[in-house]
Each structure stands twice: as structure tokens, then as C-alpha cells.
């Protein structure tokens with residue numbers, strides 16, 4: 001059997017290699033894996049971490065994903081939707097701080113009123129970034145509003161303005177279809193299917209978005225083999241960006257009885273997954289998820305040290321932060337945006353990386369695909 005040191009010399013990895021990397025358990029070997037992922041991130045992406053100011057627009061959701069605390073069936077969730085003014089204030093805060101991009105997320109709705117509202121928000125933020133902040137093409141925008149129709153993706157893309165920095169995050173959650181079905185077998189008629197999720201990712205690509213996906217790590221019933229197949233699926237989908245974080249039990253969800261992994265093991269598995277993915281997909285952007293921070297304070301810096309090159313500081317107004325509770329004990333709900341931003345700067349400083357200010361921060365993967373298509 002190959003040694004870990006031999007594996008870490010390779011640039012192409014078989015399924016068996018990826019499983020070996022993912023299963024690394026000896027602490028010194030884990031450190032070697034993370035260090036190699038960090039080194040390769042530097043080679044391809046430089047020393048910069050891109051920031052996106054995350055705005056959690058609403059926790060109203062018409063779906064019932066069993067893992068999620070803001071699922072429709074959670075009667076205890078206090079529902080909110082930010083006003084246009086609040087959203088613009090949050091976006092202004094992010095742009096002032098020099099983040100070249102904002103990320104907008106919410107529970108999922110497909111009704112015309114919601115679609116119109118998001119369209120207006122995209123247009124207003126674009127307008128503000130050009131007129132108030134002098135960003136010629138407009139700031140970067142990442143949308144994360146679940147599965148929508150191709151027409152809706154097109155409308156939002158047009159409103160967001162800057163097609164060179166237009167992104168959408170839609171996680172596949174897991175590539176194990178049986179597990180996917182179990183996660184999405186809640187009450188109500190509107191349920192998710194894996195096929196529809198893949199179709200949505202294809203529609204997003206057609207509409208010109210930089211496509212981001214990802215999975216939860218450590219879902220009850222998920223195996224290491226599943227995680228390796230997740231990585232192979234990311235590659236098949238030719239994604240530009242990834243967001244992956246630990247699965248954390250939610251008391252508003254419907255999976256409390258199934259528990260969650262023990263924290264140390266979950267942190268190791270998450271870091272192993274981030275590093276193994278980085279080795280397999282060197283050119284994509286990988287975000288250090290907020291869920292990582294919830295697992296252990298400061299753990300997003302461990303994400304950076306394991307191969308992540310994006311962070312999404314939460315700039316949602318404090319009034320509603322605690323209500324966007326996808327999982328228990330979400331971090332940063334007490335803090336004002338200012339102290340969060342300071343915390344993030346500290347986290348980055350610890351890793352030796354620099355914050356990329358006033359940059360759009362598209363992935364090398366996306367940029368080289370664009371270059372390729374220009375040549376053809």
C-alpha cells in the first residue's frame with residue numbers, strides 16, 4: 001500500500017487514493033495532509049482569502065428538509081424577512097469594509113412576490129455598488145435561494161448586473177441518492193429530489209452563473225465512501241465553487257433522534273474532506289463554512305489551513321441573526337457586524353493569509369473556463 005507521503009506527491013488521485021486521504025487518522029499524518037492542501041492552495045490561488053458579506057434575507061421556507069432548523073414544519077421558528085432598507089444597509093456595510101462581493105441567502109420560496117423582491121434587491125445592490133462605491137462593473141453577487149426556474153435565474157442574473165461575478169450556491173447535500181431521499185422525506189407535498197437538484201445546477205450553468213455546490217459532512221448514515229463519491233460528483237459537475245461544513249443537529253429539524261458525530265471526530269473528518277477535495281480540485285474556490293465555527297470557535301481558520309480560500313462574514317443585522325438558525329448554537333448571533341469583522345480579520349491573520357479587499361474573487365477554475373471559451 002502507498003504511504004501517505006507518496007500519495008501527497010501525486011497530482012491525480014484514484015477513488016481508492018481519495019478514500020485513503022479522507023480516512024487519515026494519525027495526528028501527524030493529518031497535519032501533513034492539511035499542510036499539503038494549504039501549500040497547493042497557495043500555488044494556485046496565492047495568499048489571498050476572498051470575503052463575501054453574507055446577508056440572511058429571510059428564514060421563511062416552503063420546504064421541509066429534515067436536517068434544517070428553518071424548515072417549514074418547525075413551528076417554533078420566529079419568521080422574519082428583512083426590509084429592502086435593512087438589506088441595503090447590510091450590503092453597504094460589506095462594501096465599505098472592502099469585500100468586493102455579497103452573498104444573499106434565505107429559506108426557499110418560489111412565489112412571484114418573492115421572485116420580484118429578490119430581483120429588486122439584486123438591482124438595488126448592483127446600483128449602489130456602482131454609484132456609491134464606484135465599482136465600475138458592479139460588485140460580485142452570490143445568490144443562494146434554492147431551486148428556481150431557468151426564467152427566474154435569468155431575471156436575477158440580469159438584475160445582478162455584473163455577469164463576470166455572478167454566482168449561485170446550491171448544495172447537493174450528499175451524492176448518495178438514498179440518503180438524499182431520506183434527508184428530504186419530510187411532511188408536505190413539496191419535496192426535493194436529487195434529479196431536480198442536478199437539473200437546477202445545469203440550469204444555473206446555462207444561465208451564466210459560476211456554479212457552487214457542496215455537501216454536509218458527517219450526516220447520520222453517511223459513509224466515507226459517500227464523501228469520496230461527493231468529490232467525484234463535484235468534478236463531474238465541473239463546479240466553480242464549493243461550500244462544505246459539518247452536519248450539526250438542529251432542534252428545529254426532524255433528525256434529533258439520529259444525533260450527530262462526536263465533535264473531535266467531526267472536526268477531523270471535516271478538515272480531511274476539505275483537504276482531500278482541495279487536492280482533487282485544485283482550481284475551485286472553497287469556502288470555510290460558518291458551521292465549522294459552530295463546531296469549534298476559531299475553526300474557520302483551521303478551514304483556511306486545510307485548503308479553503310473563501311470566507312463569508314455574516315453582515316446580517318443583529319435583530320434577526322439568531323432567527324436564521326439552520327442548526328443549533330450558530331456562532332456570531334450575539335455580535336454586531338463590527339466585532340464579527342474584527343474576528344474574521346484575526347482568524348485570517350492566524351493563518352498567514354491576507355484578506356483580499358476590493359476584489360471580485362472569482363475562482364481560477366471559472367476564469368480558466370472563460371479564457372478557454374474565448375479561445376474557441
Ligand code: SAH
Nearest residue numbers: 067068106107108146171246247248326327
Ligand atoms: N434554502 C437555501 C439556502 C439555505 S440552507 C438552500 O437550500 O440552498 C443553506 C445550507 O445550510 C444547506 O444547503 C445545508 O447544507 C446547510 N444546513 C442546513 N441545515 C444544516 C445543519 N443542520 N447542519 C449543517 N448544515 C446545515
